[in-house]
Amino acid sequence: MAAVGPLGRIARLGSSICRNQRLICNRSSQRRGIASxxxxxxxxxxxxxxxxxxxxxxxxxxxxxxxxxxxxxEIFPIETMRKAAQLGFGGIYVHPDVGGTGLSRxxxxxxxxALSTGCVSTTAYISIHNMCAWMIDTFGNTxxxxxxxxxxxxxxxxxxxxxxxxxxxxxxxxxxxxxQLKGDHYILNGSKAFISGGGDTDVYIVMCRTGAxxxxxxxxxxxxKGTPGLNFGKKEKKIGWNSQPxxxxxxxxxxxxxxxxxxxxxxxxxxxxxxxxxxxxxxxxCSLGAAHAxxxxxxxxxxxxKQFGETLSNNQYLQFKLAEMATKLVASRLLVxxxxxALQENRPxxxxxxxxxxxxxxxxLKDYAxxxxxxxxxxxxxxxxxxxxxxxxISRNLLTEx
Amino acid sequence: MSGRVLVGVKRVIDYAVKIxxxxxxxxxxxxxxxxxxxxxxxxxxxxxxxxxxxxxxxEVVAVSCGPQQAQETIRxxxxxxxxxxxxxxVSGKDFDLLGPLQVxxxxxxxxxxxxxxxxxxxxQAIDGDCNQTGQMTAALLDWPQxxxxxxxxxxxxxxKVVREIDGGLETIxxxxxxxxxxxxxxxxxxxxxxxxxMKAKKxxxxxxxxxxxxxxxxxxxxxxxVDEPPQRLAGVKVETVADLVAKLRETxxx
Numbered sequence: 001m002a003a004v005g006p007l008g009r010i011a012r013l014g015s016s017i018c019r020n021q022r023l024i025c026n027r028s029s030q031r032r033g034i035a036s037x038x039x040x041x042x043x044x045x046x047x048x049x050x051x052x053x054x055x056x057x058x059x060x061x062x063x064x065x066x067x068x069x070x071x072x073x074e075i076f077p078i079e080t081m082r083k084a085a086q087l088g089f090g091g092i093y094v095h096p097d098v099g100g101t102g103l104s105r106x107x108x109x110x111x112x113x114a115l116s117t118g119c120v121s122t123t124a125y126i127s128i129h130n131m132c133a134w135m136i137d138t139f140g141n142t143x144x145x146x147x148x149x150x151x152x153x154x155x156x157x158x159x160x161x162x163x164x165x166x167x168x169x170x171x172x173x174x175x176x177x178x179x180q181l182k183g184d185h186y187i188l189n190g191s192k193a194f195i196s197g198g199g200d201t202d203v204y205i206v207m208c209r210t211g212a213x214x215x216x217x218x219x220x221x222x223x224x225k226g227t228p229g230l231n232f233g234k235k236e237k238k239i240g241w242n243s244q245p246x247x248x249x250x251x252x253x254x255x256x257x258x259x260x261x262x263x264x265x266x267x268x269x270x271x272x273x274x275x276x277x278x279x280x281x282x283x284x285x286c287s288l289g290a291a292h293a294x295x296x297x298x299x300x301x302x303x304x305x306k307q308f309g310e311t312l313s314n315n316q317y318l319q320f321k322l323a324e325m326a327t328k329l330v331a332s333r334l335l336v337x338x339x340x341x342a343l344q345e346n347r348p349x350x351x352x353x354x355x356x357x358x359x360x361x362x363x364x365l366k367d368y369a370x371x372x373x374x375x376x377x378x379x380x381x382x383x384x385x386x387x388x389x390x391x392x393x394i395s396r397n398l399l400t401e402x
Numbered sequence: 403m404s405g406r407v408l409v410g411v412k413r414v415i416d417y418a419v420k421i422x423x424x425x426x427x428x429x430x431x432x433x434x435x436x437x438x439x440x441x442x443x444x445x446x447x448x449x450x451x452x453x454x455x456x457x458x459x460x461e462v463v464a465v466s467c468g469p470q471q472a473q474e475t476i477r478x479x480x481x482x483x484x485x486x487x488x489x490x491x492v493s494g495k496d497f498d499l500l501g502p503l504q505v506x507x508x509x510x511x512x513x514x515x516x517x518x519x520x521x522x523x524x525x526q527a528i529d530g531d532c533n534q535t536g537q538m539t540a541a542l543l544d545w546p547q548x549x550x551x552x553x554x555x556x557x558x559x560x561x562k563v564v565r566e567i568d569g570g571l572e573t574i575x576x577x578x579x580x581x582x583x584x585x586x587x588x589x590x591x592x593x594x595x596x597x598x599x600m601k602a603k604k605x606x607x608x609x610x611x612x613x614x615x616x617x618x619x620x621x622x623x624x625x626x627x628v629d630e631p632p633q634r635l636a637g638v639k640v641e642t643v644a645d646l647v648a649k650l651r652e653t654x655x656x
Contacts, residue, residue, distance in 0.1 A: 050478070058593055087593050088596030092596070103596065
């Protein structure tokens with residue numbers, strides 16, 4: 001019996017030291033944001049800190065362990081996203097009367113930033129989904145809101161945003177997909193390019209031309225999967241954002257009920273831009289989360305990697321580089337959070353590239369999480385308004401102010 | 403039976419944080435350090451909320467003892483499904499010396515005041531690792547205890563508890579009212595949902611002082627010194643069993 005005693009005590013102690021278990025095993029604990037000077041909880045209300053805590057926990061436990069697998073195998077993590085929806089992440093800024101959570105843009109930014117530390121690509125898709133749900137919530141009539149929003153908020157159904165075409169990216173108002181009125185249906189013809197979720201999602205928010213050339217001739221309709229004439233191109237091979245499928249969406253005499261049009265004819269372009277204004281902040285928030293995770297990873301690497309007889313963290317150049325990265329991260333975070341009300345652009349991706357450089361050759365290997373962050377957010381400089389278009393908008397604003 | 407369950411929740415340094423000892427060796431650094439709910443307390447809250455969802459009990463009351471920040475931990479319990487909270491205000495020197503004996507006196511007094519049917523606690527806190535509060539509370543109330551619970555089932559006015567013990571698993575049946583302490587495998591705590599966090603804001607947290615309950619918080623213990631554990635020394639590899647035995651004899655282990 002004496003032999004059982006001490007061994008049993010050790011076993012029981014082992015089961016109680018969950019702290020050691022979790023500390024040793026996974027890198028997800030490294031992304032919990034413990035470093036105090038870049039603490040993302042600074043300046044938030046008590047309630048926002050709680051939202052952030054839930055999002056961080058969800059990211060660390062449900063997303064981070066699978067991030068690499070989702071990227072390599074190009075898996076669209078439907079079950080995990082539905083779990084996120086159960087916590088209220090499916091329609092964060094959608095009204096509660098149709099199943100949304102009814103939070104503010106700032107709350108949303110904080111949440112996406114935290115979720116991104118688990119997987120940027122998946123969080124970015126969740127943000128696109130949120131944007132679509134918001135568009136129907138905001139511009140739809142009662143029937144449309146009640147028909148589509150509850151399922152989108154619970155992620156029973158998934159959504160895609162279809163604006164870009166092979167011939168119109170930045171010049172979105174020049175889109176060519178036509179919608180001809182025939183009785184009580186619009187007949188859609190044309191194609192959309194680079195649609196996130198395309199082919200796997202159920203609800204498509206489509207900007208199409210019902211009137212004359214230019215922005216005023218564009219309307220917005222909701223097309224459901226399974227509608228005859230709705231087809232998809234091949235799944236694109238991308239360097240990042242691999243946990244969401246990207247396909248061309250093709251309309252061949254696709255009949256969409258007029259009842260599915262959001263708002264009036266000719267209002268589609270304005271709706272699309274309004275959606276993107278918020279979407280852009282969400283994407284920037286995702287970049288912030290990635291930048292934060294990368295600062296953590298770079299820091300941990302510097303503390304561990306030894307060259308020339310000491311850890312890299314003793315190298316003053318690298319110390320300063322890390323400090324600069326942290327400073328830019330905090331500055332970007334303040335900008336994005338301020339932008340949740342002011343709508344501007346940011347560039348936290350520069351931080352990720354430097355984190356990669358710090359990892360040296362190791363950073364290039366796919367075994368390391370850093371490379372996935374860099375690949376996933378590279379596209380953030382392009383979509384939802386390229387950096388160049390953002391500069392256009394800002395300079396126009398400055399120069400026309402009088 | 404009142405159908406009311408008291409759950410004790412403790413605010414501790416987050417499990418993922420690297421602990422540092424204060425330069426004067428009087429304790430560990432807590433300023434500016436991330437804190438969260440003790441993991442075993444999370445499991446206790448989850449168990450109570452599950453009982454309520456199965457309609458086996460009527461109300462879950464979360465209790466925490468400490469300074470103002472203890473309310474954060476109560477809010478987390480409310481967001482997980484507790485109905486209301488009680489914050490027992492203990493701060494300054496009293497808080498530094500707050501230990502299992504004081505907390506069990508508080509829990510016992512509250513249990514009588516609230517007419518509780520069950521008290522569920524975590525088996526221990528990850529900072530003190532005392533594993534005493536549950537047992538002491540039961541003794542002060544003269545209630546049965548089901549500690550290290552890995553499975554709990556309410557059966558009328560009795561509770562069946564499967565306990566994790568040295569030799570394996572022990573199943574006992576105890577009368578209520580009773581004290582239970584949660585072990586790791588009892589359940590997996592839920593995430594708070596965003597809507598529940600918002601609803602939690604409207605739930606009540608009552609503030610109480612130990613003096614209001616007629617309790618004396620004096621500690622019989624004094625912390626003399628806190629040190630880091632000794633550095634782990636490298637091991638030595640041996641080639642054969644004979645070598646191993648010789649080494650063990652050499653270092654006096656055999």
